[in-house]
Amino acid sequence: MLISTNKQTATYVKGLQGEWLAAWALRVRGWRILARRWSCRLGEVDLIARRRRLVIFVEVKARRDIDTALAALTERQWQRIEATADIFMARHNELQDCSWRFDAVCITPYQWPRHFPAIWHP
Numbered sequence: 001m002l003i004s005t006n007k008q009t010a011t012y013v014k015g016l017q018g019e020w021l022a023a024w025a026l027r028v029r030g031w032r033i034l035a036r037r038w039s040c041r042l043g044e045v046d047l048i049a050r051r052r053r054l055v056i057f058v059e060v061k062a063r064r065d066i067d068t069a070l071a072a073l074t075e076r077q078w079q080r081i082e083a084t085a086d087i088f089m090a091r092h093n094e095l096q097d098c099s100w101r102f103d104a105v106c107i108t109p110y111q112w113p114r115h116f117p118a119i120w121h122p
Helices: 006-028 066-071 075-091
Strands: 032-040 043-051 054-062 099-107 114-120
Touching: 006 032, 006 043, 006 054, 006 099, 032 075, 043 075, 054 066, 054 075, 066 099, 075 099
Parallel strands: 054 099
Antiparallel strands: 032 043, 043 054, 099 114
């Protein structure tokens, strides 16, 4: 049996709050959220959003500052997200005419979420 510690629970809750805030900030900017925490056997994507004919696969990082948040984004992580995005797009025929890219949203205390479009290129 897996027993979570208070720190693990707090980290999980912080992640959920960060994803909620990132989704809200994207909606304000005209994005429609298609999925949250979409997962398959290859990985998980925090947020998937669409505006017109563009779909974005978003990794959300909640940290104490922007530099720490950006440093937490690794090449291996983006490769898993790319593989997951491939499966998502293959399963959603209605999106086949859309372009797609990989973005990040960084959440830091007392600041508006920062959206980094096209932060990673496969």
